[in-house]
Amino acid sequence: MSKSLDYDNKLILAPMVRINHLPTRLLSLDYGADIVYSEEIIDFKILTSRRRENEILGTVDYELPDGTVIFRTCPREEGRLVFQLGTADAKRALKAAQKLENDITVLDVNMGCPQPFSLQGGMGAALLRKPEKVKDILSTLVKGLKIPVSCKIRILPKLEDTIKLVKIIESTGVCAIAVHGRTIDERPRHANQNHVIKAIKQAVKIPVIANGGSKEILCYEDIAKFKEETGADSVMIARAAEWNPSIFRKEGKLPIEDVIKQHVRYALKYDINAISAKYCILQIMHTSMDMAEGQPMLDCKHMVEICDIWKMEDEFKATQELLTKKRAEEMEEESH
Numbered sequence: 001m002s003k004s005l006d007y008d009n010k011l012i013l014a015p016m017v018r019i020n021h022l023p024t025r026l027l028s029l030d031y032g033a034d035i036v037y038s039e040e041i042i043d044f045k046i047l048t049s050r051r052r053e054n055e056i057l058g059t060v061d062y063e064l065p066d067g068t069v070i071f072r073t074c075p076r077e078e079g080r081l082v083f084q085l086g087t088a089d090a091k092r093a094l095k096a097a098q099k100l101e102n103d104i105t106v107l108d109v110n111m112g113c114p115q116p117f118s119l120q121g122g123m124g125a126a127l128l129r130k131p132e133k134v135k136d137i138l139s140t141l142v143k144g145l146k147i148p149v150s151c152k153i154r155i156l157p158k159l160e161d162t163i164k165l166v167k168i169i170e171s172t173g174v175c176a177i178a179v180h181g182r183t184i185d186e187r188p189r190h191a192n193q194n195h196v197i198k199a200i201k202q203a204v205k206i207p208v209i210a211n212g213g214s215k216e217i218l219c220y221e222d223i224a225k226f227k228e229e230t231g232a233d234s235v236m237i238a239r240a241a242e243w244n245p246s247i248f249r250k251e252g253k254l255p256i257e258d259v260i261k262q263h264v265r266y267a268l269k270y271d272i273n274a275i276s277a278k279y280c281i282l283q284i285m286h287t288s289m290d291m292a293e294g295q296p297m298l299d300c301k302h303m304v305e306i307c308d309i310w311k312m313e314d315e316f317k318a319t320q321e322l323l324t325k326k327r328a329e330e331m332e333e334e335s336h
């Protein structure tokens with residue numbers, strides 16, 4: 001049986017560190033995304049974490065020894081969640097992925113991150129220059145896991161090298177490949193090389209997911225244009241969704257106040273810390289910091305303050321009461 005997800009004409013939330021926590025992923029699904037990626041989490045972290053079923057929140061959590069939750073998922077994501085792993089080593093990647101595989105739909109390997117910490121660790125875009133390692137990591141994961149495996153790459157400066165690389169990737173049995181149409185040295189201000197994504201699509205049989213088009217994706221209709229220009233099977237969006245996840249809505253984007261309130265609702269429901277929620281909200285507000293809520297958002301530190309700013313005090317109180325009640329019930333059960 002071939003292991004895959006359906007990548008035909010799907011809208012996909014791209015992986016984004018610090019942005020793709022559970023509220024962003026759920027909001028994106030609500031607004032019309034078909035598939036959502038986690039942020040990149042490196043194999044070491046997964047291996048040092050403890051898996052815990054959180055009955056109070058109805059989630060599965062991966063917690064570091066100090067109690068920090070590095071990954072939280074809930075049943076709503078079933079069948080649509082791609083977990084992105086950062087790795088430089090096949091055996092370690094497999095061990096981490098095996099720990100995760102019952103809680104995720106697809107395991108993706110990040111081969112595109114140009115940040116120094118990734119490159120120095122031989123991870124992310126460092127892999128693009130090491131085809132043997134790419135082959136080793138991906139084929140080890142494909143053979144060792146019950147779930148499908150995919151990867152996300154950037155392009156290389158020469159088209160022929162990029163095509164060679166994607167053919168090697170295809171030969172490992174991955175279910176799809178996401179392509180950000182920029183090289184390691186190119187920044188967001190450089191044009192995305194849509195023609196290279198098109199050439200990749202023509203060179204392989206596995207589904208190709210086009211990425212890198214956010215600068216031109218200002219409304220829902222632009223997503224189809226990007227798909228057409230790249231000839232890809234599906235489109236993956238990062239920054240346009242970071243700024244307003246309702247970009248996935250067929251009916252058009254919603255005002256940012258509505259989106260922020262929904263984000264806060266999920267942050268409350270899933271007990272997300274104020275630092276994470278604040279960071280995501282500030283990205284949504286990035287061009288609107290002159291709003292009355294702008295300065296208070298920069299100054300706030302706690303969820304109760306965030307709720308005050310967005311006039312959600314009642315919802316804050318109600319969710320706190322519910323969580324306190326559930327915690328008390330759980331303690332009562334444990335004491336019996």
Ligand code: FNR
Binds near residue numbers: 017019113
């Ligand atoms: C990213 N990107 C990224 N890529 C990846 O493979 N793993 C990751 O964890 C991250 N993290 C991340 C954080 C933030 C804040 C941004 C803006 C981007 C890259 C991202 O997935 C995507 O490839 C690029 O942003 C290009 O796509 P867009 O933005 O043009 O749709």
